[in-house]
Amino acid sequence: MSDWWRGAVTYQVYPRSFQDSDGDGVGDLPGITRRLPYLARLGVDAIWLSPFFKSPMKDMGYDVSDYCDVDPVFGTLADFDALIARAHDLGLKVIIDQVLSHTSDQHPAFAESRASRVNPKADWYVWADPLPDGSPPSNWLSVFGGSAWAWDARRKQYYLHNFLASQPDLNFHNPDVQDWALDCMRFWLDRGVDGFRFDTVNYYFHDPKFRNNPADQRPKDVAEGNPYGMQLHLHDKNQPENLDWLARIRVLLDEYGATSVGEVGDGHFAIQLMGDYTAPGRLHQCYSFELMGWDYAPTVFRDRIEGFFAGAPKSWPMWALSNHDVPRHVTRWTKPGEDSDALAKQAASLLLSLEGSICLWEGEELGQTDTDLALEELTDPQGIAFWPEPVGRDNTRTPMVWDASPNGGFTTGNPWLPVKPPQAARHVAGQLGRDGSVLEHYRAMLAFRKASPALRLGRTRFLDLPDPLLAFQRGEGEGAILCLFNLSAAAHELRVAGAGAPVGPSVGAAVKGEKVTLAPHAAVFLSVTGKLVV
Secondary structure (H helix, E strand, C coil), X not given: CCCCCCCCEEEEECHHHHCCCCCCCCCCHHHHHHHHHHHHHHCCCEEEECCCEECCCCCCCCCCCEEEEECCCCCCHHHHHHHHHHHHHCCCEEEEEECCCECCCCXXXXXXXXXXXXXXXXXXXXXXXXXXXXXXXXXXXXXXXXXXXXXXXXXXXXXXXXXXXXXXXXXXXXXXXXXXXXXXXXXXXXXXXCEEEECCCCCCCCCCCCCCCCECCCCCCCCCCCHHHHECCCCCCCCCCHHHHHHHHHHHHHHHCCEEEXXXXXXXXXXXXXXXXXXXXXXXXXXXXXXXXXXXCHHHHHHHHHHHHHHCCCCCEEECCCCCCCCCHHHHHCCCCCCHHHHHHHHHHHHCCCCCEEXXXXXXXXXXXXXXXXXXXXXXXXXXXXXXXXXXXXXXXXCCCCCCCHHHHCCCCCCCCCCCHHHHCCCHHXXXXXXXXXXXXXXXXXXXXXXXXXXXHCCEEECCCCCCEEEEEECCCCCCEEEEEXXXXXXXXXXXXXEEEECCCCEEEEEECCEEEEEEEEEEEEEEEEEEEC
């Protein structure tokens, strides 16, 4: 079976925001198909499509009402088939989301489940009696605020919803639910998809005893903006039964030669879960939010990379700096007065030199920044619930900017989220083919990674350097590469023995003999000629 995914680079496409083909202000599948040559030219190996299934869109498609059809706002099944065919013609693999931990409350299965306590789907969702005082069965919290339990007068019970109340959680302790989920996957595998990205992959199972979560006792510099972070989530997710379920998924995927990516959302155990979930016979790769925080420091990257492979040497990670749920990394890490394009290029060099697979977020190759949105412009239920902090998700989901025309060439209509001047200034047409642009640096780095066995598959050995310098060697012997980064806004110099001439694209670095000068946010790759001493 092909392991094309190992060390590959996947590009996340958010269908609502990539390209609108019919002028309704919402991106769609034909629009994505139109832009596939751009992604092939960029140099990625695969695309991941965020949800495009039938949905009432209470959570922008992450509340699915029909797992085997396309929502009309995005097109038709025929449009999807055309997208798959075009992507494959261009040499691109296609991964699609599977949002299986919960459904929409408008899914037919939930309508049947809530109708009574004795029907074929009565146990398809997580139902529980109230405590004697009428309160919910546990202290579990919703990611979107408030209790994770909602009262249903029909059954006179509570149902679990880790997200919106309109997103009831499926009961994966029920084998029938697992069989149904596998059938949904098979539907798309039969249409030619190359794999799945599994949303909230550690949320499938819950503690059937409904034990209360303890408080998170870790000291915090600032108060939590969302009470969800005040708990240690021992019982509402991360359950051991999940491992056997992931093994069932792997059997199906192996039947088709398809791959998988799991999204691990956890503030305590993410690296451990990534390793556990991608052990042999389970998922192929997992990513988490461990590199999507606000701290841009060498220890963050070293601790996560070393920690993963030390704990799970036979497992495989996927690393990402941004996605549709967090502020863009250029916004998170650029301080006032700093050159955001220099940081964007350095971040690309760093990300694309990491051991594991890589995921790029739509628009990051342009050095795109978050959009400053007013409360009345938001559509995101999380952003609205916690306004003004923590920042919601709409700020990173605004439309892709293709050119200098109105709305950045995204739509001829009124875009579902605005394209504002700071984002409009960073467009594809203005960067493609322009020396020194963020886009051309991404293209160069993607080509460099693809041509280098050391960067795609070589092991990592970190070198001890003082903050803010980060250095690691990828691979051994011929073709090994030393990767050097200055994660600060001040210049630094160092001497490096055992390294040769620069290889691949560099950012703000000068090399003269053993002397390496690193400008603010510099990145450089050096051939390894002997034992490295820095």
